[in-house]
Structure formats: structure tokens, C-alpha cells
Amino acid sequence: MTDEITVPKGLVNVIVDKTAIATTDNSGNLLYRGYRAVDLVEKKSFEDAAYLIVYGKLPGQREREEFIGKLRSNFGVDENAREVISILKEKDLMRSLRSIVSFYPYKHTEPDDLMIEMAAKFPEFISLSYRLAHGLESLKPIEGTYAERFYHLITGKSDPQKAKYLGILMILYMEHEFNASTFALRVTASTLADPISSFTTALATLKGPLHGGANAEILDFFKNFKSTDEAVKYVDEQVAKGEKVMGFGHRIYKRLDPRAQFVKAKLKEIAPDSRILQIAEAVENRMWEKKSVPANLDFYAAIYMDILGIPQDFYTPLFAASRVFGWVAHYKEQLADNRIIRPSSKYVGPFDLKL
Numbered sequence: 001m002t003d004e005i006t007v008p009k010g011l012v013n014v015i016v017d018k019t020a021i022a023t024t025d026n027s028g029n030l031l032y033r034g035y036r037a038v039d040l041v042e043k044k045s046f047e048d049a050a051y052l053i054v055y056g057k058l059p060g061q062r063e064r065e066e067f068i069g070k071l072r073s074n075f076g077v078d079e080n081a082r083e084v085i086s087i088l089k090e091k092d093l094m095r096s097l098r099s100i101v102s103f104y105p106y107k108h109t110e111p112d113d114l115m116i117e118m119a120a121k122f123p124e125f126i127s128l129s130y131r132l133a134h135g136l137e138s139l140k141p142i143e144g145t146y147a148e149r150f151y152h153l154i155t156g157k158s159d160p161q162k163a164k165y166l167g168i169l170m171i172l173y174m175e176h177e178f179n180a181s182t183f184a185l186r187v188t189a190s191t192l193a194d195p196i197s198s199f200t201t202a203l204a205t206l207k208g209p210l211h212g213g214a215n216a217e218i219l220d221f222f223k224n225f226k227s228t229d230e231a232v233k234y235v236d237e238q239v240a241k242g243e244k245v246m247g248f249g250h251r252i253y254k255r256l257d258p259r260a261q262f263v264k265a266k267l268k269e270i271a272p273d274s275r276i277l278q279i280a281e282a283v284e285n286r287m288w289e290k291k292s293v294p295a296n297l298d299f300y301a302a303i304y305m306d307i308l309g310i311p312q313d314f315y316t317p318l319f320a321a322s323r324v325f326g327w328v329a330h331y332k333e334q335l336a337d338n339r340i341i342r343p344s345s346k347y348v349g350p351f352d353l354k355l
């Protein structure tokens with residue numbers, strides 16, 4: 001074979017393709033279609049940000065109304081999904097969501113329409129899965145913004161202020177160029193598999209604790225700390241054992257994750273005297289002293305969702321319900337200029353074994 005290129009393990013710093021959807025600029029800001037994500041969360045709704053990611057530009061008034069209408073027309077749990085949820089009654093909501101999506105009936109509609117249809121249903125898929133798994137009645141969704149409706153579907157409460165904060169986090173979770181789940185989705189899409197298969201791949205990949213699953217693990221250790229000293233001791237022990245601390249480190253952000261810092265600032269606004277926030281900062285500082293790895297979005301997002309009254313079971317699914325709009329954009333972008341993604345490997349097994 002000729003022209004072989006050996007790349008670093010984990011494809012570290014390898015540019016595998018072009019994208020016009022998102023990037024991190026030289027100052028470390030996450031950009032969505034050229035706009036800073038942290039500016040979008042201050043000035044735009046979740047629906048506007050989703051439109052921007054999917055269609056490449058901010059919507060005008062008519063486009064906004066049409067897009068919101070399109071999302072609304074797809075709200076609700078279809079019969080097929082209801083059956084899957086009722087049979088599974090699965091408490092692990094990512095397992096449930098992955099199964100519902102993989103069983104989603106294939107319709108010969110435009111892939112774009114099918115993807116928006118599925119994305120719009122994620123909040124209710126997640127809510128119904130949780131409720132049936134816990135023997136609860138399903139909730140009747142409220143009217144309102146995407147975030148208000150989702151906040152109610154998660155908590156059963158109508159709280160526009162908390163929903164606004166949830167919307168902020170959902171925008172920050174929406175897109176991050178070739179992260180693991182999106183790249184996996186693009187690999188599946190590159191084989192010309194349908195959107196349902198591609199979303200299933202992405203959900204399966206997001207579930208892992210080194211990716212989206214991290215946000216569901218943070219409170220597990222965090223809730224046990226009674227003081228900052230205990231938290232610092234935990235960090236020291238983990239580092240001494242060579243173990244990772246969930247919510248730290250990032251492939252792109254080696255010094256600072258701007259999304260994490262933004263969420264931390266919001267936390268100071270929402271709950272300035274919170275003990276959990278003081279402990280979080282002590283953990284963050286100690287991790288920097290010991291390993292020089294920054295807190296990532298998941299670290300502060302977990303604390304933020306806790307303060308917003310969102311049960312831990314919803315953390316990774318909520319990430320999925322946001323990132324799904326990024327997946328829609330990447331599916332389209334991959335197919336617009338497709339070549340099957342099929343790398344090579346260096347064989348290190350035996351040759352010429354005799355039977």
C-alpha cells in the first residue's frame with residue numbers, strides 16, 4: 001500500500017474534514033456558524049439557535065414562525081414510541097431514548113423533515129420514559145417556548161425563569177463540531193445509512209462517560225462532600241491513584257472551557273451563596289494545581305441542573321435533546337459532500353498461522 005499516514009491515537013489534532021457549522025476561534029470562543037455561542041445564549045432563544053445551526057443563518061420573523069410551527073406540529077409521542085417505552089419501562093433514559101429512536105418508523109419523507117420530526121419529539125420521549133419507568137402518569141405538555149415546555153416535561157412544574165436558564169444550557173450543549181457522537185453520526189451517514197440509523201449511532205456514542213455520560217456521574221461523588229477540605233482530599237486521592245475526575249479535561253479546551261466558565265457565572269447569579277458552588281470552585285482550583293486540566297461544561301452543567309431542580313436521570317438525555325440539532329446539521333453537511341469514512345489500521349496480529 002502507498003501513501004499511508006499514521007495519525008495520533010484518538011485522532012488528536014487531526015483534521016478529518018471541513019465544517020461550516022461550529023469551531024473554536026483562536027481566543028478559545030466556541031462559534032456557531034460564526035457567532036459566539038455565549039452571545040447567542042444572551043440574545044437568542046433556543047429555537048433561533050437551533051434554526052441557525054440547522055439552516056446556517058439566523059431566522060427572520062417569518063422563518064422563525066415557520067420553524068416553531070414545524071417543531072410544534074411534530075410534538076407528541078407516536079404510537080410506535082409509546083409501545084417501545086411501555087414495554088421497556090427503562091430507568092436509564094439514554095437506553096430508552098436510543099431504543100425509541102432505533103425503532104422509529106422509517107417514512108419516505110425528506111431526511112431533513114424526518115430529522116426535525118424526531119428531534120422535536122426528544123423531550124416527550126425522555127419525559128414519558130422517565131414517568132412510565134417510575135410508575136407515574138404522563139404529563140400533559142404546556143404551551144410555551146421550547147425550553148418552558150421541556151422544563152415542565154422534566155419537572156412537572158411551570159417556571160419560566162428556570163426554563164430560561166435551562167434554555168441557556170441547552171444552547172451551549174447544542175453543537176461542538178467533530179465531537180465523538182457527531183463524528184460517529186457522520187461515519188454512519190457517510191455509508192448512506194438513513195437518519196434514524198445515524199441518530200442511533202450518535203445517541204449510543206453520547207452515552208459514554210468520557211462524552212455526554214460524564215454529566216450524569218458528577219453529582220455521584222460531589223453530593224457526598226460535606227466541606228471543601230473533603231472535596232480537595234477526593235481530588236488528591238483520585239490523582240494519586242491515576243484516576244480521572246469526571247467533569248474535567250477536554251480534547252479542545254486545554255486551559256479553559258468558555259462554556260463552563262459561562263455556566264459558572266450564571267450559577268453565581270442564580271445561587272450566589274450556594275455551598276455546592278464553593279465546593280465546585282475548590283475542586284476546580286485543586287484540579288488545576290494538580291493536573292492542569294480545566295473544568296469542562298459538564299462539571300458546571302451538573303451543578304446548574306441540580307440547582308434548577310432537574311433530576312440527575314435527565315442530565316445526559318437533556319444533552320442529547322440539545323445536541324440533536326447539531327446532529328441534523330452534520331448529517332446534512334456530510335451528505336452534501338460525501339465520501340465514505342473508512343480509515344485503515346496498522347495490523348499487529350500474527351501472519352501465516354497454519355491450521
Ligand code: COA
Pocket residue numbers: 010209210211212214243244245246247248249250251252291293296297298
Ligand atoms: N481527571 C484527571 N486527569 C485528567 C482528566 C480528568 N478528568 N482529564 C484529563 N486528564 C489528564 C490525563 O490523565 C492526562 O494526563 P497525563 O498527561 O499526565 O497522562 C492529560 O490530562 C491529558 O488527558 P487525555 O485523557 O489524554 O485527554 P483526551 O483529550 O484524550 O481526553 C477527555 C479528553 C474529555 C476524554 C478526558 O479529559 C476525560 O476523560 N475527562 C473526564 C470525562 C469527562 O468529563 N468527559 C466530558 C468531556 S466534555
